[in-house]
Amino acid sequence: MVSRRLTLLALLCALAAGPARAEIEPGDLTLIVTPERNGNADPFAREMVLLRIHGVYKQQILLEEVVQPTLANFSWTQLGRDAWTRTKLPDGQSAIAFDRVIAIFPHHAGDFTLDPFVHRLTVSDAGTRKVVDVRSGPIHLPVAAWKGAGGPDAKEPWWLPARDVAITDSWSPDPETLKIGESTRRIVTVEAQGMVAEGLPPRPVMRTRGILTFAGPVSRETIITPQGPVARATYQWDVKPAIADVIPLDAIKIPWFDTVSRTMREAEIPARQIGGGLPDREGEAPLEVSASPYVIAASGLAAFGIGLALLGYGAGGRGRLRLDRAVRRALRRAADMGDATAFRAALGPALQSEPGLARIWRDDPTVAAGLDALDRAVYAPGGAAPPDLRRLAALLSRPVREPRAAPEADPLKPLDGAPAPP
Numbered sequence: 001m002v003s004r005r006l007t008l009l010a011l012l013c014a015l016a017a018g019p020a021r022a023e024i025e026p027g028d029l030t031l032i033v034t035p036e037r038n039g040n041a042d043p044f045a046r047e048m049v050l051l052r053i054h055g056v057y058k059q060q061i062l063l064e065e066v067v068q069p070t071l072a073n074f075s076w077t078q079l080g081r082d083a084w085t086r087t088k089l090p091d092g093q094s095a096i097a098f099d100r101v102i103a104i105f106p107h108h109a110g111d112f113t114l115d116p117f118v119h120r121l122t123v124s125d126a127g128t129r130k131v132v133d134v135r136s137g138p139i140h141l142p143v144a145a146w147k148g149a150g151g152p153d154a155k156e157p158w159w160l161p162a163r164d165v166a167i168t169d170s171w172s173p174d175p176e177t178l179k180i181g182e183s184t185r186r187i188v189t190v191e192a193q194g195m196v197a198e199g200l201p202p203r204p205v206m207r208t209r210g211i212l213t214f215a216g217p218v219s220r221e222t223i224i225t226p227q228g229p230v231a232r233a234t235y236q237w238d239v240k241p242a243i244a245d246v247i248p249l250d251a252i253k254i255p256w257f258d259t260v261s262r263t264m265r266e267a268e269i270p271a272r273q274i275g276g277g278l279p280d281r282e283g284e285a286p287l288e289v290s291a292s293p294y295v296i297a298a299s300g301l302a303a304f305g306i307g308l309a310l311l312g313y314g315a316g317g318r319g320r321l322r323l324d325r326a327v328r329r330a331l332r333r334a335a336d337m338g339d340a341t342a343f344r345a346a347l348g349p350a351l352q353s354e355p356g357l358a359r360i361w362r363d364d365p366t367v368a369a370g371l372d373a374l375d376r377a378v379y380a381p382g383g384a385a386p387p388d389l390r391r392l393a394a395l396l397s398r399p400v401r402e403p404r405a406a407p408e409a410d411p412l413k414p415l416d417g418a419p420a421p422p
Contacts (some may be wrong), residue, residue, distance in 0.1 A: 016224065024125050028058040031119050033136040038163070038194070038259035042144040045108050045152035047161040047259060048195050050079075050228060055098035055119055055134065056087065062129060063122035066100065069115035076104045077196060080224045103196065103229065109145035109151075113138050128138040150255070150264070158201035160256035163228075165267045167254070167349065168346040170327045172354065175239065175249075183240040185216075189348040190268055193229045193341070194259060197222045200233040203270065204252045210243040223379060228359035230341070234349060239274065244267060247274040270326070280338040321357050323350055331396060335389035340377045343389055347396070348372075360400050367395050 036050040043049050079101045087097040098119070105363045106112070146152055152159045168189045174186050190200055194298070197220035206213055216236035223230040241247055252269040323331075330346035351358045361367040370392040377386035 007331060024123065024130070029055075029121065029132060030057075030132045031117065031125075031134045031136045032127075033114075033117050033139055035139055035141055037200055038161075039262050040263055042142045043106060043259075044144055044146050044161065045258070046159055046199065047152075047257075048103050048105055048199075048229075051102040051104060051114075051139075053098075053100040053102065053117060053136070055096065056089070057096045057121065057123075057134075058093060059123040059125070060123075061096060061121050065108070065120045067118040067120055067133075068102075069117065071104060071114065071231075072110060073107050074104045074114075075107070076102055078102050079229055085360050097319065104141040105199075106141075108142045111142045112141050122125075140421040142194050145389050157255050160192065160199070160201060160254065161195065161259050162192035162231075162256055163260055164192070165254070165256045165265075166191045166328050166342045166345050167267050167269055168274075168327065168349060169184070169269055170324045170349045171272070172324055173324060176276050178241050178274055180244045184274075185236060185238050187234060187236045187347050189232065189234045189345055190254070190267075191341075191345040192256070194228050195231045196229050197231040197233060200231050201254065203235045204254070206237055206239075206252070207250070208247060208249055210241060210245060210247045212240045213243055214238040225379070232345065232348070237403040241274050246276040249273060262290050270335040272326075280392075320399045320401055321354065321360070323357065323397055324352070328393075329394040338386075338389060340386040340389065341372060343386075343393070344374055345379045356402060357400070360402075361396070364395075367392075370395065 014023075016042045019193070021252040031278075034052045034054070037043060038047065038049075083097075083099040085097045085099075087095050089095055114137055116135045118136075121132050121134060123130055123132055150157060150159070172185050172187075175186075178184055186206075188204070190201060200220060203215060203218050214237065215240065220235045221232050223232065249272045254269070255267055256267060257263075258265050267293060327346060327350050331343060334340075334343035334346055361371060370387045373387040374392065376384035381417050383406050
């Protein structure tokens with residue numbers, strides 16, 4: 001791809017303030033392209049390799065364009081925008097630094113050499129505009145052949161090379177509470193570091209006896225971070241039990257290739273069950289209650305008191321909202337590890353599927369400040385310090401009361417058109 005753009009005005013002004021160079025000398029304009037291999041090993045087919053393009057220019061630049069080689073046998077995408085910065089050289093001179101990052105993905109195994117990149121610069125040479133082509137060297141990039149079962153060329157399982165893979169699984173409401181004919185929405189988010197969203201697998205198959213499943217849309221996005229891209233895919237299903245029995249759902253295993261350790265690993269969408277009425281006790285065993293006459297009498301009095309309280313409370317009472325138990329566990333786990341990216345990945349589906357909760361959190365200054373700090377830590381180009389993840393997990397996990405709805409206007413109109421009494 002050939003792109004042409006003006007150099008940043010601020011940099012030009014800064015350079016213009018300094019003394020102009022009389023002529024272009026050897027070493028004034030340099031361009032280096034460095035392949036970043038995962039684990040310092042030859043990549044496999046469809047594994048991402050970052051090409052870091054770095055130029056250092058002592059001359060005043062008026063115009064510039066990058067002429068990229070055809071990259072035959074590779075797919076590619078540019079990650080983020082070009083960066084132009086001021087830099088100091090070892091000899092103390094000032095220069096302009098240019099940086100671009102491209103992710104390439106080899107189509108198949110082989111021994112490849114990438115042609116040079118060319119940065120076409122219009123510079124001021126002794127007061128005269130001059131076009132200069134600054135070339136990088138050729139890049140030798142062998143792509144290894146996979147040995148053994150599976151791998152990039154196998155139809156199944158899906159080939160998923162990444163630095164890390166995290167899976168979050170949320171249900172609303174909890175599937176254990178469902179009765180026949182009721183429905184729940186399951187949202188599974190797969191997040192992979194070191195790849196783009198197009199490389200994530202298709203929607204997993206969720207099929208078992210006794211349930212009706214309706215697959216929802218799949219959303220994919222690639223998040224650019226200073227450490228490289230993060231791919232995210234969100235899959236959703238609406239699930240309804242068709243029988244009154246407890247229905248087990250098996251775990252779904254997703255194999256992936258760890259590009260750092262160069263080994264195969266497995267991520268898992270956890271097993272769950274539909275029906276059964278399990279209490280939401282955060283792992284506590286249910287308490288056994290003796291059926292003595294005293295307990296029965298006390299229960300009756302408590303029920304009587306609750307009935308009186310409900311009569312006083314009226315029909316305008318508000319419900320309580322709370323994150324799904326699996327999401328709360330995922331938040332605590334990420335907080336214990338101090339992993340802000342996994343914390344945000346676990347929270348993302350809840351922000352989409354629980355708009356009521358998201359609205360309440362944004363209205364709470366403490367929670368809103370924590371969420372903003374979390375987003376800056378994960379998505380800000382320069383990174384930022386994460387918030388106290390344990391405290392934020394505790395704030396997000398607590399139940400909250402739904403806002404009281406505004407009173408409705410009296411739907412009855414006055415009889416015979418007479419005005420309503422005040």
